[in-house]
Amino acid sequence: MNVTADHASAYIRGIGCNRGQFLLQTVQVFFVGLIIGMERNVLPTMAAHFGVDSHAFFFLASFVISFGLVKGALNFVAGGLSDRIGRKRVLLLGWIAGIPIPILIFFAPNWWWIIGANVFLGFNQAFTWTMTVTSQIDLSANHQRGLAVGINEAMGYIAVGAAGLATGYLAVLYGPRWSLLLFGLVVIALALVLLLWIKDTIHWVRAEHIQQEAATPAAVPAQSMFSTFLQVSFQDRTYRALCQGGVTNKIADTLVWVLFPLFFKFHGLGIIYIGWITGVYAMVWGLCQFWTGHLADHIGRKPPVLLGFALLSAGLAGTALVNHFAAWMVTAALMGLGMALLYPNLIAAMSDIAPAMQRGRILGTYRYWRDTGYAIGGVILGLVAQWSDKILPAIWLTAGIVALSGLWIAFAVKETHPRSI
Template identity: 40%
Template structure:
């Protein structure tokens, strides 16, 4: 195989991986609108913590899987880990459609978390491998645009199906197509990209190349605590997904109580990830041009505006949900590819997959923390208070990045 770095040189595989990640994202979109409503309407659960338990299970498992996915990819190849992720995800849509109790829904989310940790991580790493250092922001923008665009469109579609055919099983049938198509493409068409990472590792400076490849514990400490810049990136990723975890569980229940119909909730749940996804087509390349820090800081503050619009009831409920979700989507689009690119800037290709796994561990732990926070706060103070607290934490996170992240570090070039 002729190994050359660059998007132009590898565009067929890059486009294929974009399509695969759309299928990966679609699997998460299955749950955005319908599953919280299944808990209240079908299983008659009235505890916010229990309702949000499926998000907590998903977030914790996905975060931990992210952590080991890079190590497995470096050891067994990216393609093998991608295929494993699809195999684990095959039962998920069937369990969501026909599971007889809430425990089955939680079990499906454990499998989904493992599947997402492997499949999404590999599409990230494989695109980074292919394009080389100059187009990382662009690559991450397209990757996340495909994934989260599919999340939003699937959330909208499941809301429509639920409104017309009931909460189960019809909305989950499309997940069967997603898993089979993703599995078959990964086996028969996707090619492994580890050779591209190995090529890049030979092109970095001799000083960096002489450094022994660190183990996962070293990488975890460096990316989580010791390096001031990486620490700032990790906390921003966590708070960003705390917003997503909170909205995942809170928004369907909140807007239903405000007399918004199921189809309207589907639109609210779709706008956030669709704007988030499509926006990254612009913000990914922008991160390569102006640096990572401006987008991260501004993006966190734009998300705060989304919380204000929803929490202050400036508009009628449906309009507030849609406008607030647009702000949340724009803000997230600004930070997502910039954060991934910033981590990739700092890591040697020999341990970049592991560093991205550590970052994505903290980022996706935000799902669980956001859902747990929302469940506890909603139980004692109501659903709207969870929105207010998430907004305050997002503001503080932006301030931390503003004060901690060094601009010259975020703009460094290999």
Template identity: 40%
Template sequence: MTRSTAPPRLGIRANLAQFSLLVTINALVGGVLGQERTVLPLLAGQTFHLTGYTFLLTYVLAFGVTKAATNYFAGTWSDRFGRKPVLLAGWLVAIPIPVLLIWAPTWEWVVAANVLLGVNQGLTWSTTVIMKIDLAGPARRGLAMGLNEAAGYLAVALTAVATGYLAARYGLRPAPFLLGASYVALGIGLSGLTVRETRGHARLEAGRHAARSDGRHDHLHAGLTSREVFANTSLREPALSAASQAGMVNNLNDGLAWGLFPILFATAGLSISRIGILAAVYPAVWGAGQLVTGMLSDRLGRKHFITAGMLIQAAALALVALAGTFFVWLPAAILLGAGTAMVYPTLLAVVGDVAHPAWRARAVGVYRLWRDGGFAVGAVLAGIIADLWGLRAAVWVVAALTAVSGIIVAVRMYETHPETRRVQR
């Protein structure tokens, strides 16, 4: 007997069970990333005795390059093979990561683990983004992305705190990475047994898709080739290209925070527990803030949220460069998290607003290719500058780049949310 299935419906409420499940799965994805946040920079110095910031940041570079490339393929493969197989493949790739980190005899093993981590994050996080956009429909994309990114980055923050505690109590290895192993096991089970395919929701939205009244998107029809999707998302289309460069600079910031902030804090004499708090506060504010900012961008619009968020990040980075104590770095981390929360889900919502449902998964992949390429750019740039002129000089340069990125968004991007456009007219 064949089991009948209900036809797909759009909306978060109409798909609440699957949407909530995908939020939970993305929290596990974030947890796998968070297991490294506090511990790995300390492991590099204390266990492997690395000198030179550029060499130390090879693990961020390896992660950034592979995650950026995998994001692109995740979008293409999601259209070709379906969302669920790509999600499950990403979890299977993660199985060796905790083992490699626990047993690594040399730094090259850590770099290899981060190559796998980049593939894991690119496949799983990209696919949960695509699936939530499929389910939510056009009206609440900002809220959908806020919930997705909040779950992921709150998990990063909580895991950073937990691994910092485990490292302080039991040592840098193996305890912190056993937590990551439990996340991988749960992710495989939930993705394989309970997640349902969402391509049908994208096809439903494509059948209802209406063109903009101002004709701005007339050239972005359903039949774009992958090459045309890449060109429009990267360069040609103003909103998509502005989002792509802002995403890259945003993750350049995160690569800096991930790779160099713990070292900067350690040079000031902070304890492992306080470094863990600072490493967690930034993604915690980032994660929790997206619960509000994604929803507000559905009401107030995307462009100004992104511009303000980039400028707030620049100010926070400048404060990090100026400060030298825990009690000044703490508000700087809060400010950096708040600015990132304004930007992160809103940029994804812009891609969802502009891209046609027929090629939206590919556009998300291209956007995330550029965005997560920021990890690699940040690792190289910050590492070289830190080696030549010091840690604080690297933070100052990234702060300036972030301010310039915000100005580019203000000049180049137009408002993309349909409700806001109607109010503005």
């Protein structure tokens, strides 16, 4: 369906006037977060169930490497594809791709099956999470984009933390395989049912495009996907700096996903205590995004992004320095707060300067680099931990990478959002 000038007024942007559809997308991203969150605690700590030695750090990281490579590449595909066929169809494809994940984990005779399951997880997360955040930006007014991204990422990462806690308890009671199988299939079934009430937000995008054309008749023609990829990745100073910031925060998240559970296990903590530490990190990250995105709509994107990188680096360093459950809970919360400040506002900054009809592919390119950070982080941190036979050097390396990334953005990025709104 094409939106003409006569019908553009029917697709008014704004969270309030689209609250029903916005809420449905919010519930969708909660389900998306539950799927990735169910792996966060159980799989690394129980890798021995799948034949992985506790010090085979690089082989353990391989399941995140496969996830990052697939999710990064398909983020870019999802953005361009959604500009052509619509957001809802891509969202549906993502949920269909999620069905094999819990089934493969349940029947896995070895870790290679887990790596295969995470190929499907990358497909699922690329198409579903990309579409929910893109759709919520589509529905929002220009001055609400930070709030929209904040709500999306908040609900997603609250779900990540909640799923890590819930599956930790379920794994103790019923075993890791049964808990992940039933948890995963129930979540996917609920998400597919919810799709029946979701409208495709591509109509709002076309209406916005018509309005932009009316305001700026001499607009620059849309670029090809490859040209967009080159511009965003390498040619534009601001896009390039924001993309490397996305890579860096996923390197940090890879550390939490893969090596933190083992680090705490080596310090004598059980799966439930580990679930609380990683869960607090994800839930603080999630909950605080309700206000950090909205904050950036008023004071600009750059201040919260820079503060976020500083707090994340400090939290990582603190984790390496302390040696007690309560202290690790505090450093996890500090890391979560840092993520909450930087994470939604990096993508909001990208959306500030992205033309409406190219938004899907531009955000897709950013998300390609950001989530390829999982693969980059898996390789780098897995090799460092394997080489040293310790996890502590990987934590210090990550803290340094995060600090340097924040400095890059400080010097390379100008404010993308007016502070006077």
